[in-house]
Amino acid sequence: MGIAPFRHFIESQQLDREFLFSLFRDADDMRSNPKKYSGSLERKILATIFYEPSTRTRFSFEIAMLRLGGQVVSTENAREFSSAVKGESIEDTARIVGAYADGIVIRHHEEGAVRRASEVSPAPVINGGDGKGQHPSQALLDVYTIYRERDWLDSFKIAMVGDLASGRTVRSLAYLLGKFNDVSITFVSPPHLRMGDDIKGYLKKHGVEFSESESLAETLPEMDIIYMTRIQKERMNAAEYALAKGKFVINEKTLQLIRKDARLLHPLPHGEEIDLPLEVERKDPRIAYFRQAENGLYIRMALLRSLLGGNS
Amino acid sequence: MGIAPFRHFIESQQLDREFLFSLFRDADDMRSNPKKYSGSLERKILATIFYEPSTRTRFSFEIAMLRLGGQVVSTENAREFSSAVKGESIEDTARIVGAYADGIVIRHHEEGAVRRASEVSPAPVINGGDGKGQHPSQALLDVYTIYRERDWLDSFKIAMVGDLASGRTVRSLAYLLGKFNDVSITFVSPPHLRMGDDIKGYLKKHGVEFSESESLAETLPEMDIIYMTRIQKERMNAAEYALAKGKFVINEKTLQLIRKDARLLHPLPHGEEIDLPLEVERKDPRIAYFRQAENGLYIRMALLRSLLGGNS
Amino acid sequence: MGIAPFRHFIESQQLDREFLFSLFRDADDMRSNPKKYSGSLERKILATIFYEPSTRTRFSFEIAMLRLGGQVVSTENAREFSSAVKGESIEDTARIVGAYADGIVIRHHEEGAVRRASEVSPAPVINGGDGKGQHPSQALLDVYTIYRERDWLDSFKIAMVGDLASGRTVRSLAYLLGKFNDVSITFVSPPHLRMGDDIKGYLKKHGVEFSESESLAETLPEMDIIYMTRIQKERMNAAEYALAKGKFVINEKTLQLIRKDARLLHPLPHGEEIDLPLEVERKDPRIAYFRQAENGLYIRMALLRSLLGGNS
Numbered sequence: 001m002g003i004a005p006f007r008h009f010i011e012s013q014q015l016d017r018e019f020l021f022s023l024f025r026d027a028d029d030m031r032s033n034p035k036k037y038s039g040s041l042e043r044k045i046l047a048t049i050f051y052e053p054s055t056r057t058r059f060s061f062e063i064a065m066l067r068l069g070g071q072v073v074s075t076e077n078a079r080e081f082s083s084a085v086k087g088e089s090i091e092d093t094a095r096i097v098g099a100y101a102d103g104i105v106i107r108h109h110e111e112g113a114v115r116r117a118s119e120v121s122p123a124p125v126i127n128g129g130d131g132k133g134q135h136p137s138q139a140l141l142d143v144y145t146i147y148r149e150r151d152w153l154d155s156f157k158i159a160m161v162g163d164l165a166s167g168r169t170v171r172s173l174a175y176l177l178g179k180f181n182d183v184s185i186t187f188v189s190p191p192h193l194r195m196g197d198d199i200k201g202y203l204k205k206h207g208v209e210f211s212e213s214e215s216l217a218e219t220l221p222e223m224d225i226i227y228m229t230r231i232q233k234e235r236m237n238a239a240e241y242a243l244a245k246g247k248f249v250i251n252e253k254t255l256q257l258i259r260k261d262a263r264l265l266h267p268l269p270h271g272e273e274i275d276l277p278l279e280v281e282r283k284d285p286r287i288a289y290f291r292q293a294e295n296g297l298y299i300r301m302a303l304l305r306s307l308l309g310g311n312s
Numbered sequence: 313m314g315i316a317p318f319r320h321f322i323e324s325q326q327l328d329r330e331f332l333f334s335l336f337r338d339a340d341d342m343r344s345n346p347k348k349y350s351g352s353l354e355r356k357i358l359a360t361i362f363y364e365p366s367t368r369t370r371f372s373f374e375i376a377m378l379r380l381g382g383q384v385v386s387t388e389n390a391r392e393f394s395s396a397v398k399g400e401s402i403e404d405t406a407r408i409v410g411a412y413a414d415g416i417v418i419r420h421h422e423e424g425a426v427r428r429a430s431e432v433s434p435a436p437v438i439n440g441g442d443g444k445g446q447h448p449s450q451a452l453l454d455v456y457t458i459y460r461e462r463d464w465l466d467s468f469k470i471a472m473v474g475d476l477a478s479g480r481t482v483r484s485l486a487y488l489l490g491k492f493n494d495v496s497i498t499f500v501s502p503p504h505l506r507m508g509d510d511i512k513g514y515l516k517k518h519g520v521e522f523s524e525s526e527s528l529a530e531t532l533p534e535m536d537i538i539y540m541t542r543i544q545k546e547r548m549n550a551a552e553y554a555l556a557k558g559k560f561v562i563n564e565k566t567l568q569l570i571r572k573d574a575r576l577l578h579p580l581p582h583g584e585e586i587d588l589p590l591e592v593e594r595k596d597p598r599i600a601y602f603r604q605a606e607n608g609l610y611i612r613m614a615l616l617r618s619l620l621g622g623n624s
Numbered sequence: 625m626g627i628a629p630f631r632h633f634i635e636s637q638q639l640d641r642e643f644l645f646s647l648f649r650d651a652d653d654m655r656s657n658p659k660k661y662s663g664s665l666e667r668k669i670l671a672t673i674f675y676e677p678s679t680r681t682r683f684s685f686e687i688a689m690l691r692l693g694g695q696v697v698s699t700e701n702a703r704e705f706s707s708a709v710k711g712e713s714i715e716d717t718a719r720i721v722g723a724y725a726d727g728i729v730i731r732h733h734e735e736g737a738v739r740r741a742s743e744v745s746p747a748p749v750i751n752g753g754d755g756k757g758q759h760p761s762q763a764l765l766d767v768y769t770i771y772r773e774r775d776w777l778d779s780f781k782i783a784m785v786g787d788l789a790s791g792r793t794v795r796s797l798a799y800l801l802g803k804f805n806d807v808s809i810t811f812v813s814p815p816h817l818r819m820g821d822d823i824k825g826y827l828k829k830h831g832v833e834f835s836e837s838e839s840l841a842e843t844l845p846e847m848d849i850i851y852m853t854r855i856q857k858e859r860m861n862a863a864e865y866a867l868a869k870g871k872f873v874i875n876e877k878t879l880q881l882i883r884k885d886a887r888l889l890h891p892l893p894h895g896e897e898i899d900l901p902l903e904v905e906r907k908d909p910r911i912a913y914f915r916q917a918e919n920g921l922y923i924r925m926a927l928l929r930s931l932l933g934g935n936s
Contacts, residue, residue, distance in 0.1 A: 038355055063385055067355075074385075088680075092893055096918075100921050388701070602723070
């Protein structure tokens with residue numbers, strides 16, 4: 001069983017290879033033998049505090065907790081509904097809720113807020129996404145998906161496509177890929193939405209090969225993994241959107257450029273950047289994003305048990 | 313035990329007599345022997361996704377699930393809080409949540425949305441109300457109430473009173489009444505809020521006798537069941553409201569027009585259309601709407617077990 | 625075990641000494657032997673209905689229920705999300721939800737609303753705060769904290785500081801202090817935010833000594849307990865705020881005026897009225913408000929069991 005080598009899970013860089021593989025083994029076993037784990041977190045209580053709403057991520061953590069025999073208390077819009085409106089700091093919230101509950105998942109609109117909460121919380125804190133910062137449990141399920149789809153983690157070419165400037169998902173994933181061998185990353189984005197220099201610096205330091213491209217068509221045929229993200233139209237002006245529009249779309253035509261053994265990932269929800277008939281989404285084995293979402297349940301079960309299962 | 317002859321519960325027409333009566337028997341037994349059923353859905357998880365808030369309907373499903381030993385995850389305002397704001401389709405939500413949970417109750421503001429969700433969800437989907445469409449679990453508890461109050465279902469006269477044009481509750485109930493023998497319906501409404509032609513066509517096709525009236529006073533003395541609904545003032549202009557105001561009210565005076573063995577139903581919450589002192593509401597045996605609300609718990613327990621209890 | 629001498633818990637005056645001490649003993653034992661109580665409310669369901677959001681109070685009740693083996697259904701913004709928007713009265717909500725659940729915690733924006741709900745609810749109702757009325761479970765945890773910090777309840781001097789006119793917390797606490805011997809209260813507030821005459825009349829009637837002051841500095845050295853509350857800037861005009869600003873603040877300087885064996889309480893969240901470095905908050909034994917918040921869990925467990933544990 002994987003026992004976390006850390007108390008709080010704040011950023012994807014915390015995950016080393018050994019712990020990752022122990023989580024993957026646990027997640028696989030939980031999928032195969034769910035009953036074996038149905039009492040693993042009995043009498044434990046997880047609080048989910050979402051200052052930014054996200055039903056899917058919240059449900060994924062909550063159902064993972066319930067599947068392990070634990071219980072959940074939940075707030076889906078802490079920003080409006082909690083004492084935050086009376087000026088309560090995230091630290092006070094974490095200090096108090098962490099004294100009642102056995103673990104806390106926090107999503108927050110400010111980068112760094114979850115880390116600050118973890119510094120005072122008596123109970124383990126998990127980052128469920130913090131502003132433009134990270135979304136490390138998403139990165140965890142992403143690499144778990146790559147592991148399952150390819151049967152191993154090293155030696156592959158991955159394209160990250162879309163809005164790389166503000167996407168915390170791709171940030172967390174890029175940090176995590178720095179842990180593996182022989183990985184090559186191509187960042188595909190319009191010029192104004194390029195991956196940040198902090199990530200690039202980190203990759204250089206860790207010897208991860210990467211390049212940048214503005215052409216999806218040129219990139220697709222080379223890739224083992226294509227990681228699509230939303231072009232966030234609402235954050236651009238008309239001129240900027242014109243630079244991005246239609247250039248970064250997987251449709252029936254661009255799908256033909258993807259190798260037969262390659263895989264298409266997406267953190268979901270997807271928008272116009274995936275424009276495929278339902279039948280294709282269901283049947284084409286390269287479309288991995290629904291399997292990816294389902295993997296989120298099992299890897300979060302493994303993560304929760306590794307953090308909260310210590311002293312039951 | 314009733315096992316549903318369908319996978320998803322989307323509209324009241326799906327219910328045939330045989331299955332209805334098996335649900336009634338189960339619900340009666342669950343009321344008498346609650347402990348016998350307290351582990352029926354152990355380890356099962358129900359997700360409630362409400363794009364339109366409704367605390368009472370949501371609580372009714374959630375408590376039904378808990379009383380059967382199951383667990384619940386919940387969102388009370390999916391329209392604002394979920395990825396719906398990022399453009400996630402109901403289909404994607406259902407596909408993903410249906411892979412985590414064992415069942416989903418969806419309330420949605422768009423007619424037909426719940427059916428679309430059911431077409432892709434890996435887990436059973438229950439319609440908790442869809443726009444102007446249906447609210448079939450309400451119809452189920454309505455007929456269960458008629459069954460309990462009258463000891464049988466066929467051969468009665470029912471008035472449906474109020475806003476029949478946009479009320480999904482009366483729509484679902486009218487469809488369901490088409491399954492019974494010797495039922496006669498009187499639709500009582502202001503002229504601009506009449507029951508839709510789709511329902512009338514369905515009733516004709518199924519040989520159900522119905523008529524229309526604009527007078528509550530003339531109708532009441534004939535009826536076995538009076539099914540009141542809210543006049544939705546907010547949807548009318550002043551002239552329209554003047555046509556409806558005060559004409560469709562049960563007060564101490566109009567209550568005298570109702571037969572001693574008749575029953576007054578209402579899906580609740582009620583507004584000015586029920587204007588009775590608390591003492592009368594509590595003591596008059598004809599006032600059945602609080603018993604009706606309580607019936608909702610037991611019939612939803614029976615429904616949930618019939619849909620989710622198959623492969624435990 | 626403490627069994628409540630009342631069915632609903634609406635105001636702090638309901639608590640007599642004998643029942644208080646039995647709750648304190650239960651709460652202490654629940655803290656020491658949590659496993660002994662982990663099935664105390666098995667199969668019981670608590671509904672929390674918050675018309676005014678308060679994540680912390682809600683979580684405290686919900687986790688207390690879960691720690692006793694019970695289950696929870698929850699609405700965090702009933703004012704917007706429930707049928708309240710369709711005009712459903714609190715009485716109808718309580719009558720219906722109280723028929724499904726085994727207990728209800730209600731927070732409401734109107735004074736007296738929770739009492740009205742309790743008058744018709746089939747299940748016990750707990751006041752989780754009603755407008756400018758009371759917040760009696762907060763008062764309960766406050767006196768439990770005084771009991772734990774001082775090892776007994778009688779014979780102490782307490783200052784209540786801040787907005788005493790609209791704070792329901794101080795109102796509930798003042799009522800409760802009327803039950804003890806040799807307690808002397810000093811109300812410290814700006815002149816326009818003084819404690820109401822209803823409370824003063826009650827204290828006089830019960831022989832509780834009290835005085836009023838506008839100077840925190842003069843008051844602090846005399847006190848055994850300092851109960852701070854927020855100055856609610858948003859409720860004042862600029863002139864009123866000028867009268868309050870900076871006069872009622874515990875900072876490193878005013879902290880020196882507090883006796884070594886005195887204790888500083890606060891219902892939290894605190895704002896500018898507590899202006900201390902994190903290190904001081906953590907280490908100074910006089911700072912009791914985080915222990916106070918944690919006490920809330922155990923005393924609410926004792927309260928819930930006393931009200932819902934009767935016929936399991």
